[in-house]
Amino acid sequence: MTEAPLIGEPLALDLVNTRPTGVDLLMTPHDLASWLALQAERFPELAIARPTAADLAAVHSVRDHITAVLDALLHDRRPPADALRGLNAAQAAAPAIRQLEWGGDAVVATARRHGTTAEKLGAVLAEAAADLLADPSIGKLKRCEADDCVLLFLPAHPRRRWCSAERCGNRVRVARYYQRHRSAD
Incomplete structure (x- = not known):
């Protein structure tokens, strides 16, 4: 990955x-492996030791569908039907089936998916998209206000303006400071 x-x-x-x-921070299977490792603590079901080109293609497909839906929502438009169908198809390719097992002292329900690694990965990501898109907080979705940034976020605080205060927020503040002091000269 060229940047974190x-x-x-x-x-x-x-x-x-x-x-x-x-x-594109996910250009190669190696890039995908690095990104999945960053998500491993939050989403252990994404742990894949050696992603393949097929896994990468599945992730790109889901990402493209999510991007199309979010772009429509940001512009108060109806999401493209083909993007919604694509996310539904990705989920259906490897649905999570809760299997019941005896854990020694209690019944344990464990979600299992069947399919290729690419299908499982696509399904997990499409399911995460379904959770996000159906959540009422999606109406708060924002694009970073920094001129050269396109990253999206859900603000925990209504006054949040940047994807990251350390990344874009500092750049904007430094540029403003420089502009004020330059014009004072």
Whole structure:
């Protein structure tokens, strides 16, 4: 990866944010492995030791569908039907089936998916998108206000303006400071 991706937003937004302006942080299976490792603590079902080109293609497909839906929502438009169908198809390719097992002292329900690694990965990411898109908080979705940033976020605070205060917020503040002091000369 050429730069470190921001993480910490809902998984579907973290995925969309792997494509900042002019850069794709998931160009190779190795890049995908690095991103999945960053998500491993939050989403252990994404742990894949050696992603393949097929896994990468599945992730790109889901990311493209999520991006199309979010772009429509940001512009108060109806999401494209083909993007919604694509997310539904990705989920259906490897649905989570809760299997009941005896854990020694209690019944345990464990979600299991059947299919190829690419299908499972696509299903997990599409399911995360479904959770995000159906959540009422999606109406708060914002694009970073920095001029050269396209990253998306769900603000925990209504006054949040940047994808990251450390990343874009500092750049904007420094530029403003420089502009004020330059014009004072």
